[in-house]
Amino acid sequence: MKNLKLILILTLAIALRFININNYPALNPDEAALGYNAYSLILTGKDEHGISWPLHFKSFGDYKPGGYVYLAIPTIKLFGLTPFATRLPNLIFSIIGIYYFYLLIKLLSKNNNLALISALIITISPWHLHFSRGAWEACTALSFIIIGTYYFFKDRKFLFILFYVLSLYTYHSARIIAPVLGLSLVITNYYLLITNYKKWLLPLFFGILICLPVLFSFFQNGGTTRFGGVGITADRGPLNRSEELLNQHGNVKLVNRVIHNRRLLYLLSWGQKYFSHFNLNYLFINGDEVPRSKVPDMGLLYIIELPLLLYGIYKAKNKFFLIWLFIAPLASSLTFQAPSALRSLPMVIPLIYFIAYGIKEIKKPIIYCLLITVYLISIAYYLDAYYIHYQKRWPFAWNYGFSKIVPYVNSVKNDYDNIYFTNKYDQPYILYLFFSKYPPHDIQKQIKLTPPDKFGFSTVEKIDNITFYIPKQIPDKSLVIDDKMFIP
């Protein structure tokens, strides 16, 4: 009977995550890049740029951590190069993550009900649901962290370290969150360390060993370019403000220079970004600003969860999850685009825990009934926003239509000398490669990245006779694909 409830929850999780996953939402360039690189590895042993079994995939010049590509190899081998196969690893791991979340809460609180409620809430949570549906490395990395944390409390040191390190290989942000969280786990439970430090030596050695490749990559190009592009220092705002404020002083004294120092302003900018993750509007009303990371007219959590959350935090007083809550936005706050629902995804775990705790504390059956009703309405609202409005409001967010246009382009490819493809939606080349299942051998020979833009992203402008931008003058015998019309 106990298991039945859990199975029901997991079934619901699977249903919500798998429905129409091949087509909705449409594949975005990052997913396509992951999928295509896995495909390329299967066929040639090299990535799209001709590098053998890399740790970081150069991709658009953003050097994606390779973990997800390797996870996608078996699924793509099995199901072929389709959106479904690309997304399957994350789907599986998000479900496993939910299961381990249940185990973790059960282990920590020794309360099966609380664990079940937590699992149920995270199953229907818009935030987790959104990033489960799609090849989001962030969600996979989060699942690794949950699993690792569970094994830490189970005192299985090797597994704890293994999964934490795995998350490092999967997603950029995890490289900040996982070590800090792991360290705080060890510190707050230091008695575990002291009483049997001998048993920790081997796992620690093992951890350092498997960390080495990542550490080395930091010194090469791969690990750090990403931060240069999207890091907090890429934002010129504080720099300009420092100049503006200094100019307002007639004669600049040393004191003014100290006060309007750009380092101080960057520190404040970091503070603002960090705390913006706790803005209730961000969490409950508006969500992220990036259309790809949100649904219209909806926050990251249901508004009904706010009182539950506050009540839960007040009642639970759980130090471990509080620490987690404050560590989670660290990585996100170091980038210039904050708050970011994607990079601060680990926040969802402590938030859901406290919400679940709040629900558990409710004693009156009437409130329970009311709560369930409101939840059902909220879920309906979310599903409506996700399935009906999302695609129509921001079609550009998920590159709709590529799966249809690419076969057409391929069929007429030889009839034209030149084909021009709009670059209005970022990185069209990778979607073309993905949906045409372009032979990786051929692309490795001719791929050429453009110089990086100010965020450090590059793209590819030419494949065979297809050019991925629209020039001002169009030669004869060419096909132009714009976002709205075809001009043959």
Next chain:
Amino acid sequence: MKNKIFLIFIFIAAFLIRFYNYQYPPLLWDEAALGYNAYSILETGKDEYGQTLPLIFKSFNDYKPGLYVYLALPFVKLLGLNELSIRLPSILIGSLIPIFLFFLILKIDKKNYKLAYIAAILTVFNPFNITYSRLAWETNILTFEIILATYLYFTNKHLWSSLIIGLMLYTYQGGKLSALILIFILFSIYKSKIFTKQFIVPVFLLGLPILYGLLFNNNSNRLKVASLFSYPRSLQETQLIIKESGQLNYNLFHNQLIYFSRNFFQRYFNHFSPEFLTFVGDWQNARHGAPYVGVLLFPSIIFLFLGLFNYKKEQKFFLYWLLLIPLSSAFTRDSVSATRSMSLSIPLMYFTASGIQIFLEKNIKNYLPAGRQAVYCLLFTIYLISFIYWADLYFNHSVKTHPADWLFGYKEVNQYIIKNQKKYPQIYMTDFYGQPYIYYLFYSQYPPKNYQKQAKLIIKSVDSGNIGQIDNIKFAPVSWPLPQNSLSVFSYDEIVRQNLDFKNFKRFGNFYIYEKP
């Protein structure tokens, strides 16, 4: 005895910070209006429109509650009509706020002296309180009245408490409602015997004229303009949603009720956002604080978290205060408003102080037994740096960053006009920055008797209007070509729009003077 010395110090410190450089920032419209009306009452016993001793002043057709004008009377009488006399009531009352907060905390928290000390000191140095105490803001008075009324209530002086609550109705438009709701809810938490004759009768009697005004005068229109519900979703957006999904879906998930409640929550949460509290401040209106900082000092946000996290049942009073006050500004069209929610500063200070206390007492004892002094010093230094940072932004940068918002130049330009008024038969003054006439009246100390005759307000919208002419000065948009022998005052925008050459103009802050012989 120790307390007395402490409180005297607190008062002096608070007063100095609020009094320092009192002419800065430049006078705002409302301040000038309050001042001139006080002056008018002193001279003639009537307001600028010739009303005898009104409770509510028409002013710019925004119907200002009159308490502040009457508070300013003695100061205007003693010091004459200038910036100091009109700001002094707010400065003094603002300096009393920390002291009465001290008493209030002691009344509620059963002799928790430490907390009261910390809260009082914090309030002295808190940007939110300082910015509103330095200028003649009515909302500052309201905040003080809330503290005073609750304090009197807890000392069982119900009659006095009710009188203060009655006065609140005549203090500030925007905060009236929420203050009342708050007080009644709070009292019902503590004692059910609130509806004593001693308490309810005076409140009712004092409230009668307001009630009358709300029901039978059209000045309640202002409510309609400011209200959130007067601004439904645009038709275009509605059609977009219907196009996406159909009418039924729209009715179910996107109806006006959901739209309004989303907007409401958005505004409500804005008042608790880290941006408003520490990093940006009131982003809707630059006049409500210093640029690039919030209403609290930076370290406060951490202690506020800590204080709220360690909430205890005895703190219920301040929690309700914290949660209910932003309601009244959440129901208005502005996405955030420091002015309407100014009394929020008190519970914010309270919980920050409580956070600091917990930090000092518990955490240091448990985790940092050795470096106690070091932690005190560190905390003090961080707060000091943060305060200096704020003070620099406020005193050196706010007007320079937003000169237009701070109405920079009205004083200088009016002094120039007054000096040269007789030389020119016609003077044109731009009304680009709003209500130029009141500055002219204020700085020229125009005899109210003469003005009352020619005061004709041209009503522009429900809550604003303007005066077209006083003597030979016309207040209107200025445009080229100008008549012979005239003095004209342009705004920057008007010069740019009409493609004029800046070389020919004399500059006074935001204003540019052109003299045609």
